[in-house]
Amino acid sequence: MAAHLPLDPDAIQARLASRLKMRHLVLLQQIEAHGTLTRVAHHMATSQPAITHALAELEAIFGAPLFERSTRGMVPTALGTLALARARTLLQDLGHWARDMEAASAGRAAHLQVGVIPFVPGRLLAAAIGQTRPRGLRATVSIHEGTSDHLLQRLRGHELDCVIGRTSAVLDMDGLVHEVLYHQEPRLIAHRRLSARLARKPLAWAELA
Incomplete structure (x- = not known):
């Protein structure tokens, strides 16, 4: 489980800017969609240990757990719910960016x-x-x-x-x-x-x- 770090806004922003990657946002989206790390690993065509390691890396970036395991699968914590909402927005913006690039290339x-x-x-x-x-x-x-x-x-x-x-x-x-x-x-x-x-x-x- 990730250790809790002091929630200093400037430190958080610097840590996210230097360490957070798009693959982390995709991982958040996949956990929300599939509910368990086993199903996420199957959908992303990788191993469960690799997904577990990636989630631990992501929680280390945020400095706190993002999900809790339960009989219903992976349930987001309060911080995880916030991270999921921001991830959805950023991935939506990425999709808009891709469509704008396609439009620009087509004149x-x-x-x-x-x-x-x-x-x-x-x-x-x-x-x-x-x-x-x-x-x-x-x-x-x-x-x-x-x-x-x-x-x-x-x-x-x-x-x-x-x-x-x-x-x-x-x-x-x-x-x-x-x-x-x-x-x-x-x-x-x-x-x-x-x-x-x-x-x-x-x-x-x-x-x-």
């Missing part, structure tokens, strides 16, 4: 991952993407549909580059740069007879609640 400016709620008009989305062309940018775009809260969660996890959705008081927008693209007025769809009756006087939304 495109970038490949964008855009989150969109299902109710965004297609013409609005097409116009927004088209705005990149007059600036001389050749970008390709992947569209991901979902609810606003789910898309914002993916945005914070670096899975998406931007989101087109609806804002509301219940959504946490702290730390995000956002801009109003358009305002949408409510519309009432009613039966013909009800519509005729409602047209006799100004409509009060409170009366319909």
